[in-house]
Amino acid sequence: MSGPLRVGLVGVGQRGLQHVNAMVQMQKDEIVHITALADPYPENLTDDKIQRFVPDYSSSGIKMFDTADDLIESGLVDAIWFVIPPNQHNGEIERAANRGIAIFAEKPQSLFLDDIISQDRAITTSGVPSTVGFQMRHDRGYTDIAAYLSDKWVAAMTMIAEGAVEGHGVKHTHTEELGGPANRVWTANRAWSGTSIVEAGIHQTDIMRYWSNDDVEWVRAIYTDRPVELHETEGDNPIAYTVIYGMKKGGVANLIFTKPARSYYGGRFDCIIHTHGTIKLEDDFVDYTFDGAWPPHQTPEIEQVRKIVSPGPHHTAMGQESTRAIGEAFATSIIENKPEYRLNSFNSSINSLASVLAANISNDLGGERIVIDEFINDDKYARYRRNPQK
Ligand SMILES: NC(=O)c1ccc[n+]([C@@H]2O[C@H](COP(=O)([O-])OP(=O)(O)OC[C@H]3O[C@@H](n4cnc5c(N)ncnc54)[C@H](O)[C@@H]3O)[C@@H](O)[C@H]2O)c1
Numbered sequence: 001m002s003g004p005l006r007v008g009l010v011g012v013g014q015r016g017l018q019h020v021n022a023m024v025q026m027q028k029d030e031i032v033h034i035t036a037l038a039d040p041y042p043e044n045l046t047d048d049k050i051q052r053f054v055p056d057y058s059s060s061g062i063k064m065f066d067t068a069d070d071l072i073e074s075g076l077v078d079a080i081w082f083v084i085p086p087n088q089h090n091g092e093i094e095r096a097a098n099r100g101i102a103i104f105a106e107k108p109q110s111l112f113l114d115d116i117i118s119q120d121r122a123i124t125t126s127g128v129p130s131t132v133g134f135q136m137r138h139d140r141g142y143t144d145i146a147a148y149l150s151d152k153w154v155a156a157m158t159m160i161a162e163g164a165v166e167g168h169g170v171k172h173t174h175t176e177e178l179g180g181p182a183n184r185v186w187t188a189n190r191a192w193s194g195t196s197i198v199e200a201g202i203h204q205t206d207i208m209r210y211w212s213n214d215d216v217e218w219v220r221a222i223y224t225d226r227p228v229e230l231h232e233t234e235g236d237n238p239i240a241y242t243v244i245y246g247m248k249k250g251g252v253a254n255l256i257f258t259k260p261a262r263s264y265y266g267g268r269f270d271c272i273i274h275t276h277g278t279i280k281l282e283d284d285f286v287d288y289t290f291d292g293a294w295p296p297h298q299t300p301e302i303e304q305v306r307k308i309v310s311p312g313p314h315h316t317a318m319g320q321e322s323t324r325a326i327g328e329a330f331a332t333s334i335i336e337n338k339p340e341y342r343l344n345s346f347n348s349s350i351n352s353l354a355s356v357l358a359a360n361i362s363n364d365l366g367g368e369r370i371v372i373d374e375f376i377n378d379d380k381y382a383r384y385r386r387n388p389q390k
Contacts, residue, residue: 013172188235
């Protein structure tokens with residue numbers, strides 16, 4: 001098709017506004033034309049509010065809807081970005097796909113595997129283009145790592161993500177009217193977020209799959225619960241998560257994720273071990289590997305084995321750059337009919353989501369090993385796949 005692509009967005013909240021910002025920039029470059037926005041709360045659709053987050057935004061030419069279904073039925077869009085909390089999906093992705101609309105689904109696509117299978121079936125049957133919002137796949141440095149590892153076997157990956165309980169005042173869903181947390185911090189609430197591993201650790205889970213060009217075969221997890229007396233003020237999600245993934249090609253991945261309240265520390269540790277090297281994310285992304293005849297006569301100096309995989313400086317892989325990059329990759333992949341620009345599909349992303357949902361089950365079962373294919377297919381896990389609201 002010829003551009004610009006007619007795009008709509010459902011859920012003009014914290015993340016939706018970041019996507020609107022990227023869309024406004026893409027509109028200037030005539031890649032997309034923003035034709036429709038949907039949100040149930042009128043205040044989230046006002047120029048005033050959106051311009052506070054997206055100064056260049058103008059509502060000219062954009063039709064506003066208070067339901068996703070009215071937007072889907074409008075005939076105004078070729079593609080929709082779905083950016084609503086994961087427990088709020090109610091068949092909209094399926095209905096959009098059945099109407100031939102391309103799907104950009106923010107992660108997590110839902111909290112229940114039965115719903116995800118239903119979304120995937122509609123997308124796969126209709127054949128519409130799809131992607132899931134794993135923006136780190138579109139970061140230059142992370143892509144360089146994936147390319148560098150494409151002819152190597154990854155034996156182990158470790159990621160430590162030191163974060164804190166999310167701040168107040170950043171979320172836009174009126175959770176207090178929907179049986180959710182009074183302070184709107186739904187990411188700290190288990191029923192809404194599915195735990196921090198599902199809501200946020202899914203990014204690290206997915207990027208480890210991307211780097212190693214592999215899928216998760218099984219998961220074991222142990223969480224440290226937040227004391228019950230703190231749930232009212234800090235949310236009921238665990239304080240710390242230790243998750244181990246067994247990869248299909250035999251490597252093992254470790255993910256440690258922390259969410260203490262009152263801490264404002266954010267830190268990251270990443271290490272990738274392949275057969276003959278150690279990749280570290282320094283100012284440059286580097287591989288420590290000895291290229292000569294092995295063993296060497298003399299132990300080499302560290303500088304002699306330091307090989308730059310991706311030159312710095314590197315910015316956060318979760319920022320504006322990769323938000324624009326994933327949106328642009330999605331839009332241009334449709335305009336130019338180049339599915340390979342997308343770096344994932346709804347279907348290929350199911351392994352990331354199933355893995356974090358299975359981490360919850362493993363923790364509930366005392367650290368039992370959960371095989372992902374069994375979680376998806378076996379009757380013994382049927383009750384964990386089901387959406388209790390349905
Ligand atoms: N970088 C990332 O990948 C990233 C970052 C933040 C959030 N997210 C994801 O984006 C999604 C939205 O999170 P958020 O932080 O923007 O939350 P939010 O609560 O700030 O915003 C959600 C918006 O969706 C609207 N909404 C809720 N239910 C709706 C429905 N049924 N139909 C239409 N609109 C509806 C709300 O009114 C609100 O404006 C979540 O899945 C979250 O995990 C991704």
